[in-house]
Amino acid sequence: MPSGFPRRIVIGADTYPPDVNGAANFAYRLATGLAGRGHDVHVVCPAARDAGSERVTPGGPTVHRLVSYGTPFHPTFRVCVPWRIRGEVARLLSRIAPDVVHVQSHFGVGRTLIAAARRAGVPVVATNHFMPENLIGYVPLPGRLAAAACRLAWRDCRRVFRRARIVTAPTPRAVRLLREQGLDGTILPVSCGLDLRRFAQHPGRGADERLRVLFVGRLDAEKNVDVLLRALPLLPARLPVTVEIVGDGSRRGELEGLARTLGVADRVVFHGLVGDQEVLDAYARCDVFCMPGTAELQSLATMEAMAAGKPVVAADAMALPHLVHPGRNGLLFPPGDAPALAAALGSILGDPAVRAEMGDASREIVARHDIAATLDTFESLYQEAAEASRRLSTARRGDRYEHPAHSGR
Structure with a gap:
């Protein structure tokens, strides 16, 4: 493993097993696959009930469950409210001291982790699994209201993910969709991968x-x-x-x-x-x-x-x-x-x-689409994000050091 390679990784997931859906399954495969390669992996996700918890799996990821709430529009999906989890997320990041944070959505857990990571100077990678159509179907809305809700949802997604250093989506079509919705910066297609x-x-x-x-x-x-x-x-x-x-x-x-x-x-x-x-x-x-x-x-x-x-x-x-x-x-x-x-x-x-x-x-x-290739790619992206963050931090420190001389004092 290359010197300086990020080994402590926080994965933020707004849905995670026992939830059954593609995003939850991918987050699980990613976390367990990275842990199997020797990384110290921590998953931050909603609790299956009202109270939070922490579970350490030997040889696997440590899962930190945050206090969450049920929703009226889905029998199993639970949400974390940012202002309710903000303090716990900040304490977790301080204790874990990760090399990189990788969020799987722009919802409660994802946006709170991004904000905390930015304050702590930790680089962020984000993966988008979201389409408004995956949620609008649970809330019956007339056509115009549904269209407006989709526009607002994409605006919110764009605002949150713009704070990530690198954004990925599972396919070139999914990348194009993000660009069509106005997200700029580095957006790359990375397959979710499977253990074929x-x-x-x-x-x-x-x-x-x-x-x-x-x-x-x-x-x-x-x-x-x-x-x-x-x-x-x-x-x-x-x-x-x-x-x-x-x-x-x-x-x-x-x-x-x-x-x-x-x-x-x-x-x-x-x-x-x-x-x-x-x-x-x-x-x-x-x-x-x-x-x-x-x-x-x-x-x-x-x-x-x-x-x-x-x-x-x-x-x-x-x-x-x-x-x-x-x-x-x-x-x-x-x-x-x-x-x-x-x-x-x-x-x-x-x-x-x-x-x-x-x-x-x-x-x-x-x-x-083998999962091994997906893990290789994300390891490289984590290293790239961490190195870019270090360069930026060094440049900022240099700016602060040189400022008095340039100001004439």
Whole structure:
């Protein structure tokens, strides 16, 4: 490890396991991966209940839980109020004395850590996983109010992240989105990464010989799982297809009702939240993975399916075209277009040779997203941020020292 390399890292996360979402999963992989490389990693995140706590895991990150509050718009998401945690965050940074702070959002924990780190002279790296659409769906607002709320949310994100030395986003499309919203400075695409070896299982089969289409993710508005359900009765009758849905969320009851209304409830399996091995088994036994979401800054679930060697049918929206190369490892369909989704699924499900070729291509495409490469990149960015901070600090000290001579005194 190079001399002077940052070894004490604080990761600020407004969502962290046991939360189940892409940002929480990435923060966990990042923290455990860096700790596994010998860094002293501290995670600062909301408590799962009202009171805070600290947990030290031998060989892993130390997790500092801050006092948090439940929200009326989501059953599990909790928030930290900046003025309530400000003192504790400052004390933590003083005690830990990190070389770098890496925040995963601009919400309560992220913005409080950025402010405290700036006061302490600690360099900040920020990663954006945010799109307003991921939150607006929880608060029913009419069109104009929703648009105004999105503009305000982006303005707030821009204001907070401008205080970071380096900002990253999971894909080039996600970087472009930040620039379109007016964020300037150093913004770089860095994949969230996966431990690809975990998904290299032998293909499995269900208890029957039915073809299986899989969705994995939150059952919330922006995931558009209803489009997949509406496509199911439009598939050719000769194809015996079952849709498996792994995950839970605010729209589950509504989706179960829609399956009954469409007359396909006997062909849809809602697994809910399941353990890691059950998720791996679901990837292994499916024939096609489907991602109809329209607010994906990267889509870890899609990457996991690709690592499992599966063809993907996805909405032609946001970052999904970075993963799905039409005709090579899957197909794209116009967002919200159930007949087009049915046509795409039918063309792949009906041809075993095409499924095999596309599955092999998925593995090739996702290979560059291995978590090891992501950790390498962030280690380099931490070092770059720390060195830039030291140069700036030295320059400022020089300015203060030289000022009397230049002033003529």
